[in-house]
Amino acid sequence: MTVSDEPIRRGKPSQPVDHPAALGDLADVFVARNIAVGMTPDGSVVLARPDSVLVEVPRDAGRRRELQSFLSQRKLRPDNGLVPEPDDGGAGVVAVSIDDSEPSLRHSERRLSLRSVADVASDARSAGFGADLNYVVIGAQVMHGEPLGAQTSWAGEMAFLANVFTDPVTGQTSLLTTAEPTVQPPAWRDPLDLPDRPRPRILVLDTGLTTVPADGEVRAAGPVARRAEHERLQCCEIRKDWKVDADPRIVDDEDERFDPPVRPLTSGTKPSRSKLLDFEAGHGSFIAGVVLQTCPDADIVSAGVLSSFGDGDVAGVLSTLKRMMDTQGPFDVVVMSFGTNFADDEAAVFETELMRLLGPALGVAAAGNQNTCRPYFPAALPGVVGVGATSAGGKAWFSNFGGWVDACAPGVDVVSTFFTDFTEVLDGTPTRDYKGWARWSGTSFSAPKVAAAIAQEMYLFGGTAKDAWKRLSTHKHLRVPDLGVVFNV
Template sequence: MFDQQARLERLLARHRDAVVVEPLPGRPALIRRDEILVAGQDAGAAEGLVQRWCDSRQDEHGVTVLRLRAPAKVDVCELAAVLGSGGRHRRLSVSPNHLVLGQPMWWSGPADRPRPAAPMPAPGPVRARRDVTVAILDTGLSPHPWYADADWFREQRDEVGEVLDADLDFELDAQAGHGTFIAGVVLSQAPSAALRARRVIGGDGVGDELDVIRALESLARRGRADVVNISLGCHTYDDRPSPVLSRAVAALGRRTVIVACAGNAATDRPFWPAAMKPVVGVAALDGPDRAWFSNYGWWVDACAQGVGLASTFVRFDGSRPVEDGTDPDRFDGFATWSGTSFAAPVVAGRIAALAAEEDIDPCAAADRVLDPGRHRSLPDLGTEVHAESAENALG
């Protein structure tokens, strides 16, 4: 389970257009081969500069994808750096299309898998003085008794359903259920919240920057999220924030709070989008201390328990045999799991709950939840955020 190279090889075999790049020695990143992303207003200028290598152009809301001809063998990282160079400030907003990966399963991090758990009661009703919507950019949502009858779920269930076994090997994909698990963590903290799911990574935990930008642009156009939870991310080729993704984050404005996981590589290397200034980056605790796998650093804003959390999950019975009277891969709607992926929705849920219960805007709620004058602050981990109910949030 902890063979990093083997997991990387499986990822590359499943995603044939992915490639590992390492312009900075010892700091690899994953990108889509022969693709660059350009912020919408810069698309024409960028296309003109790369037209000799350009194979196709795809325009979307706020972002353009330029696909380059493979025989040209263009180094897209070098190309993005040249197109973006302009002294101290970028000239054009251009980036390779980085792969984003859900946490906990990341190819240079720990390989933690979900484990079946006993049923848990749904959180009870709470008094809410305003409606609050939490968007979850992840693997989607599977039906669950906690929310199957909720209006917000009925409106979107067909378009966001999780894919549990994409490769048809009779085993649950490595991160299938990730989004459903996160939904339960949010609801355990903010029972009155309406959830809005966007499927941006597959059940193997892999997606790309373009899918995240699409989801953020959709939320910005429709104005339908008070809090956004992003339990995924990436390292970039130059360890700087992608300017294209940064524009999509900025488009949401201060009316929306974005919370993202800090990553599971046990490093202080910035993990994006968590390390962006407008984003609340969340590390994981194991008791009073940093979880061994959690990223950390100056760019982390908050921390919460991230080991052995219990939450909602999918229903699935895999092919593994019963061992000592226990079926290790039969899930009946609940699981325990560990990772910064699950510390992040604790923070997102606390912000949503405070906004709903006290009728304040999400940014004001975030300021209170993260106020170091009210709560313990840890070096390189930010402000500690406690789950409202240990019984509901921890296994």
């Protein structure tokens, strides 16, 4: 891919280079979150970390030594310090960090150019090693019930449909959630508890869950027993190694309630008067509730691969999936309501490793909300069920579509579990009040509906999740052109 040398810097409305439309105030958010924008030779835009490359690790010991030598000659160091030994399932990938910035610069002033990492990836491929940029994946929520309008910002051909708010005291720019408070749905299905039937195990890779100490005492986050905050999510498994970190840039298993600014909360002696619900805070909790409404017998395990802003990257997705498979697996279904565009619409390194790690599990992913047929990954991968969204009138206006979309389900005004007691405050004024439930729109919420329907089919009639998907995707079921099999759940 080709990218510009020009950096993105925090401050005035400077825009990401090679970008087809203005990011506006979002440029500040992208710089703070270490997200850079690049343009492929065909003119398509992608998002990637400007300091990280993914390299496939050969299984052959000799080739691994060659890779180590290749990295050493360029003074590149794998994130874990060593090129790993292959495990029984395959060689895997390693994330390699690169940073050409002046070390004395603050993080927000570092160069966000992709040229250096693109050159490293190209050199690695020339040397015979599979390599690619560490692409940024972003959760796929959209604005409630509205088509693209004046408040839309574009990045990497993704539409960010939300209110951009700049705190007048701290100067912190935030992108607020589009989830709207609502009331509890009128009915919630009870588990069937069928005898001699194993419960479907579903892994949700997302923003994680919001939890509280299991004994009910209020305390600082730490290695204590925890449970899901929402009463309807008590069946969700909270692991002993649950990760909680107060830094909003750290992706962990706890879904931050609001946007802790990257810069300090105070400016001088004046405290910030804002209490913001971040772009995708609550996303993971919402998705867990969507699953349970269709498959109440599911055993749900949650793991964080996205921040509350909704950003993560391919390296984080793969490493977290490997950790979960090693420590908590096996799983029947893995839900991934996030994605991104790849250069040349190819995801070779990501595809090879993701499918290896999934193994017999069935991956189900959101098709994205750009209203385009451009492949969106991981939904567009051949071994993953890509899910688009429908509305009362057919295709939801925002849903991606195309031959790579395998299924669809209602994705407008979906109601599910959210924060149980949170009042949003903007510049001292209370705005939205959340009491456990919200309504949201997006393919993010169509995907867990389809995943749950597959799990329920598996639970009722046996076989694997892939067997259940095969039964549900036969010619006997209703299909919509470019949206696949219809799941009216």
